[in-house]
Amino acid sequence: MSTVKHAAPAPVATPPVREARRSGPRDPAKRAQAVAGWILASPFVVVFLVFTAGPVLASLGMSFTDIRSTDMRSPFAVAFVGVSNYADLLQDPVFRKVTVNTLLYLVLGVPLTMAVAMLVAVGLNSISRFRGFFRVAFYLPVVTSIVAVSVVWKYIYREEGGLLNAVLGWVGIDGPGWLDSTSLALPSLVVMAVWRNFGTLMIIFLAGLQTVPREHLEAAEVDGASAWGRFRHITLPAMRPVLLFGAVITGIGYLQFFEEAFVMTKGGPLDATRSVTFYTYDQFSFGNYGYAAAASYLLFLAIVVLTAIQFRLLRERD
Structure with a gap:
């Protein structure tokens, strides 16, 4: 009595598994560099906010009010006039x-x-x-x-x-x-x-x-x-x-x-x-x-x- 041999099934290709990124703590050296960069840039950021961005935003707000030079002593009396x-x-x-x-x-x-x-x-x-x-x-x-x-x-x-x-x-x-x-x-x-x-x-x-x-x-x-x-x-x-x-x-x-x-x-x-x-x-x-x-x-x-x-x-x- 002859024995029938069955071929082994072909292996199924599986997609490569991506390695999970390690979520460990950030490199202390890079963190120190970032902190040092912000410290060095902070004087410019402060000057920009105070003398450029601040006045620009203030003037934009002023354009929607009836503020005049006589109102500088009592700014709360200024009225909002919209697009008038x-x-x-x-x-x-x-x-x-x-x-x-x-x-x-x-x-x-x-x-x-x-x-x-x-x-x-x-x-x-x-x-x-x-x-x-x-x-x-x-x-x-x-x-x-x-x-x-x-x-x-x-x-x-x-x-x-x-x-x-x-x-x-x-x-x-x-x-x-x-x-x-x-x-x-x-x-x-x-x-x-x-x-x-x-x-x-x-x-x-x-x-x-x-x-x-x-x-x-x-x-x-x-x-x-x-x-x-x-x-x-x-x-x-x-x-x-x-x-x-x-x-x-x-x-x-x-x-x-x-x-x-x-x-x-x-x-x-x-x-x-x-x-x-x-x-x-x-x-x-x-x-x-x-x-x-x-x-x-x-x-x-x-x-x-x-x-x-x-x-x-x-x-x-x-």
């Missing part, structure tokens, strides 16, 4: 006027500043001699006191005895009162601001031009592309992140336009050069703290919206 300050601002004709002025500063100043900075950066990138000298010369107005620069340009723009009208007089042109005209005062301030601020973007763009692949430019030149074609189709796309950074910081600067108008025109003539920042400064000087806080947060909202638009337009594309 914001609604009053939007209905204020003076605020609408300064908002239009600020948009003009932005629309005129940002493209001009970026165009001049790019033109100068491309020029400096194509030369080898005296490049350092020209960098310092073009950047010098940026580090010069804005008050000193504004005073000098105020005399340049003078109707009688001004340098600009004197030069125009050499060719028989009777120059106007640049800062006394409601139509010329704002563009005149923009020209001065472009001259003063393009040095920062020039340095940034010059650094960005160094990152453009040389082999791409040389290949395009061999294929017969013109200088403008190489700049438009190779240089500008390669510098898109640099252009985005320059547009953001320049746009924020022109939305906060203040010192030039304060020194040169005092916001005149007829509020033609008064900006939102100037308006906020005036309201704070008048003691309308809640109103001024609301205006500053509307300006903050405008900066956020502008930055979002710039990121959408200038972000890198595949």
